[in-house]
Amino acid sequence: MSRWTVKETLASLQRRESKPSEWTKRALDRIREADQRIGAFLSVDEERALTAARQMDEVFEDGGAQAQGALFGVPYALKDNLCTRGLRTTAASRILENYIPPYSATVADKLAAAGGVLVGKTNLDEFAMGSSTENSAFQLTRNPYRLEAVPGGSSGGSAAAVAAGMVPFSLGSDTGGSIRQPAAFCGVVGLKPTYGRVSRYGLIAFASSLDQIGPFTQTVEDAALVMNIISGHDPLDSTSAPVEVEDFTADLAKGLAGLRIGIVRDIPQEGLDSQVREAVEKAVEAMRGAGAEVVEVELPHSQYAVATYYLIAPAEASSNLARYDGVRYGRRADADTLLELYERSRSEGFGLEVKRRIMIGTFALSSGYYDAYYRRAQQMRTLIRDDFNRAFERCDVIVMPTTPTPAFDIGAKTADPLQMYLNDIYTIPANLAGLPGISVPCGMSAEGLPIGLQMLAKAFDERTLLRAAHAYEQIRGDVIPAPVLEG
Amino acid sequence: MDFETVIGLEVHVELKTDTKIFCGCRTNFGAPPNTNVCPVCLGLPGTLPVLNERAVDLALKAAMALNCRINREAKFDRKNYFYPDLPKGYQISQYDQPIGEDGYIEIDLGGQRKRIGIVRVHLEEDAGKSMHAPDGTHTLVDYNRTGVPLIEIVSKPDIRSPEEARLYLEALKSIMEYCDISDCRMEEGSLRCDANISLRPVGQEAFGQKTELKNMNSFRNVQRALEYEADRQAQILRAGGTIEQETRRFDEATQTTVSMRSKEEAHDYRYFPEPDLVRLHIDEAWLARIRATLPELPLQKRDRYIRELGLPEYDAGVLTANRAVAEYYEQVVAAGADAKQASNWVMSDLLGYLNTTGQSIDEAKVRPAQLAGLIAEVGSGRISIKQARDVFKAMCETGKDAPVLIKEMGMEQISDESVLIPIIEDVIAKNPKSVEDYRNGKEKALGALVGQTMKATQGKANPAVVNKLILERIRP
Numbered sequence: 001m002s003r004w005t006v007k008e009t010l011a012s013l014q015r016r017e018s019k020p021s022e023w024t025k026r027a028l029d030r031i032r033e034a035d036q037r038i039g040a041f042l043s044v045d046e047e048r049a050l051t052a053a054r055q056m057d058e059v060f061e062d063g064g065a066q067a068q069g070a071l072f073g074v075p076y077a078l079k080d081n082l083c084t085r086g087l088r089t090t091a092a093s094r095i096l097e098n099y100i101p102p103y104s105a106t107v108a109d110k111l112a113a114a115g116g117v118l119v120g121k122t123n124l125d126e127f128a129m130g131s132s133t134e135n136s137a138f139q140l141t142r143n144p145y146r147l148e149a150v151p152g153g154s155s156g157g158s159a160a161a162v163a164a165g166m167v168p169f170s171l172g173s174d175t176g177g178s179i180r181q182p183a184a185f186c187g188v189v190g191l192k193p194t195y196g197r198v199s200r201y202g203l204i205a206f207a208s209s210l211d212q213i214g215p216f217t218q219t220v221e222d223a224a225l226v227m228n229i230i231s232g233h234d235p236l237d238s239t240s241a242p243v244e245v246e247d248f249t250a251d252l253a254k255g256l257a258g259l260r261i262g263i264v265r266d267i268p269q270e271g272l273d274s275q276v277r278e279a280v281e282k283a284v285e286a287m288r289g290a291g292a293e294v295v296e297v298e299l300p301h302s303q304y305a306v307a308t309y310y311l312i313a314p315a316e317a318s319s320n321l322a323r324y325d326g327v328r329y330g331r332r333a334d335a336d337t338l339l340e341l342y343e344r345s346r347s348e349g350f351g352l353e354v355k356r357r358i359m360i361g362t363f364a365l366s367s368g369y370y371d372a373y374y375r376r377a378q379q380m381r382t383l384i385r386d387d388f389n390r391a392f393e394r395c396d397v398i399v400m401p402t403t404p405t406p407a408f409d410i411g412a413k414t415a416d417p418l419q420m421y422l423n424d425i426y427t428i429p430a431n432l433a434g435l436p437g438i439s440v441p442c443g444m445s446a447e448g449l450p451i452g453l454q455m456l457a458k459a460f461d462e463r464t465l466l467r468a469a470h471a472y473e474q475i476r477g478d479v480i481p482a483p484v485l486e487g
Numbered sequence: 488m489d490f491e492t493v494i495g496l497e498v499h500v501e502l503k504t505d506t507k508i509f510c511g512c513r514t515n516f517g518a519p520p521n522t523n524v525c526p527v528c529l530g531l532p533g534t535l536p537v538l539n540e541r542a543v544d545l546a547l548k549a550a551m552a553l554n555c556r557i558n559r560e561a562k563f564d565r566k567n568y569f570y571p572d573l574p575k576g577y578q579i580s581q582y583d584q585p586i587g588e589d590g591y592i593e594i595d596l597g598g599q600r601k602r603i604g605i606v607r608v609h610l611e612e613d614a615g616k617s618m619h620a621p622d623g624t625h626t627l628v629d630y631n632r633t634g635v636p637l638i639e640i641v642s643k644p645d646i647r648s649p650e651e652a653r654l655y656l657e658a659l660k661s662i663m664e665y666c667d668i669s670d671c672r673m674e675e676g677s678l679r680c681d682a683n684i685s686l687r688p689v690g691q692e693a694f695g696q697k698t699e700l701k702n703m704n705s706f707r708n709v710q711r712a713l714e715y716e717a718d719r720q721a722q723i724l725r726a727g728g729t730i731e732q733e734t735r736r737f738d739e740a741t742q743t744t745v746s747m748r749s750k751e752e753a754h755d756y757r758y759f760p761e762p763d764l765v766r767l768h769i770d771e772a773w774l775a776r777i778r779a780t781l782p783e784l785p786l787q788k789r790d791r792y793i794r795e796l797g798l799p800e801y802d803a804g805v806l807t808a809n810r811a812v813a814e815y816y817e818q819v820v821a822a823g824a825d826a827k828q829a830s831n832w833v834m835s836d837l838l839g840y841l842n843t844t845g846q847s848i849d850e851a852k853v854r855p856a857q858l859a860g861l862i863a864e865v866g867s868g869r870i871s872i873k874q875a876r877d878v879f880k881a882m883c884e885t886g887k888d889a890p891v892l893i894k895e896m897g898m899e900q901i902s903d904e905s906v907l908i909p910i911i912e913d914v915i916a917k918n919p920k921s922v923e924d925y926r927n928g929k930e931k932a933l934g935a936l937v938g939q940t941m942k943a944t945q946g947k948a949n950p951a952v953v954n955k956l957i958l959e960r961i962r963p
Binding site: 200236 | 526529530531532533534535536537538565567569571574575576577626628755757758759762763764765
């Protein structure tokens, strides 16, 4: 089966070779047939999706089509930490097991207005805390390329759903690599936009100063199409930037000539798989061959990024997750006193990793420790940002691996949280600096697992980022086979 | 041993905005429980705060009126603690960069001015309200108040007596009302006060151990709680004991303070910068816009009434205690009334009438120009002051102008001597006994003659003129 893209879906509708409900049915059929093995979805709303798609059929038959929206008739999935009115939203946590939001996230409203058809909500690590989707309270998600392997995380469900051809695109959220890392593991494109580019309103917060929503797609061009819809200032999110939304497809065809590609001289090498290193080096050579100028840059403070991240993100999370107290919504334990209500609801409702991060964050913010931990982490964050500012004086795009290794096996790292955290060593700096980053497949390991190439650009320079990524994708060619689930 | 009382107050004032500080919900008091709520103020997963600029406007205005230095770079922080009425598990407040710092309020201590320092004025969101079932089985929470904008005003430990504390609160309330920042209704919770109090031997520099007092719901109770607590601490210290650092609650029924929690149970609020809001840059234009809305403040006004209008200090104090009263008074004077006459009328007659009827000054049917008109009628001698009081009552009830009522009530005063002389000569002729008595030194006899004249004119004669004309004729 060839890869299911947004672009082809739209083109087929444009040519009137198909009608919207056929695409939604295709998504639902594929989910029914494959998701028992993959476990990408936490909920699928067939009824709602088909009703919406059939209504679109009527509009479509009346002659309207593209005028109805730039994604008219295209099915998609949302990570289950994005609120959807009337549709259960759990963040893969027991504490929100039966939570039905009364409002929708801004991105969901925007996609609906553009004619997208939501088919379901995808699995994740509980509250987006994790790198393998193994921290979901409800189910495992498997890597479509190897069912024994993880899909990455925390947006593992969204990545696997696109990789397995269940939907042509999905949205995830990226706090320390949670879009780019699963995209790399599942052989798809994953974009984390600049912090402030996409409204966070309706994204169940993990770490507010790092979280950003972005798309999973089969191609860079599709990512640009989705970005055109979901970007822009939102009056409901003060941290969404009042920056004009450009056409992200505008520069795609400009190619690599004249672009300066930065490679990081002092990148941490420890734990970097040789197959990954070789695939990235090959990609850089290919870009040089296509006219890019390759320069060396330095990011001296990036070695502290993981430590910095594991203070700031848990600190914010410890506060963001305080609202889950059993009082107003979500899981409420039986208790005789208020303190018991809090303790039991939260003990029963949160999983181990979430509890671990709440503890770390609470500690980091505590009186007497704040200066030693949280404040120093913020100072380091500034230094990391300054590193990037200097580096981007010398280049337009920085290239590095998305992850140190291809997808690891289920259970391989669950006993050692530190090993799990180190998986995000290359993705975390972009979150700390607020920069846009993308992962594009760049090869396959000997074991048949995809390898991701990460590119980073200046804040709000997604156009250049997408241009470089698209150009690379063209010269890379068709070397990433679609997963064979039946195998 | 004699002790000096040292008091600092923390006052929370709800700002008079139409909508909440971080969402569009209304702020009106007394709405049915949980009707002024939305996903944002309920802290539902995924929601984000958006700052209401009007709340910043009012906080800036308050900081200026309290003589604070304005922080041009302010920011918000999260104050983390668990409580059912706090839906996010943290309160959005300001920690190290509040809107205003280092100001003061002046209070009047029997003619002496004293400055009470203000440490800081910061902006934050209010919490909801817990209602505990009397039988202790359950608690209900009303989130209507959640997200109502508040400012917290923290005083320096400059207050030296419970009475000064009350005067400080009165001055603060008056400033807030003048600036239209808050209703300051303690009974509705739109002004709340906590107090820190300690004692130290007279002459000692270092502060003693303090206790914190909560749950005082009127200015009077603040004073009483502080008086009780000062006594309690003095007794302990005199007996050689030490004061525990603790939070105590004022118990209205017994008029005492009782321990609520000790220092060990104090919260660690884990403040950190609120990542969901951007920093607040307050530029010169914003400051200028707010400065332009600052009215003359109560003490300035009071000084001006004494200096420029020649009012006694007492009058100036009463008239300026409330901005609406002061504005009313100024309009009476602007309409041409004598300043002192106007003060008498407003202070005793108007405020007295409003007090009995329970009306506010804005509801009074007598408008300032009409009161000035009445005062003019007395001044011209058309009616007596006694008649004027009756006319005023009628004005209060009907809202009609004084001249109209004077006619309707048939009380136009006769001051015209050519009209009065024949009547007076007639009275003198008919009462030789009284004339005789007066000439023999019985001063009271004059009153009888005046009374006869008034009777003959159905009370319309101007008594002063009548007095003069009779005396001219019977003086020995």
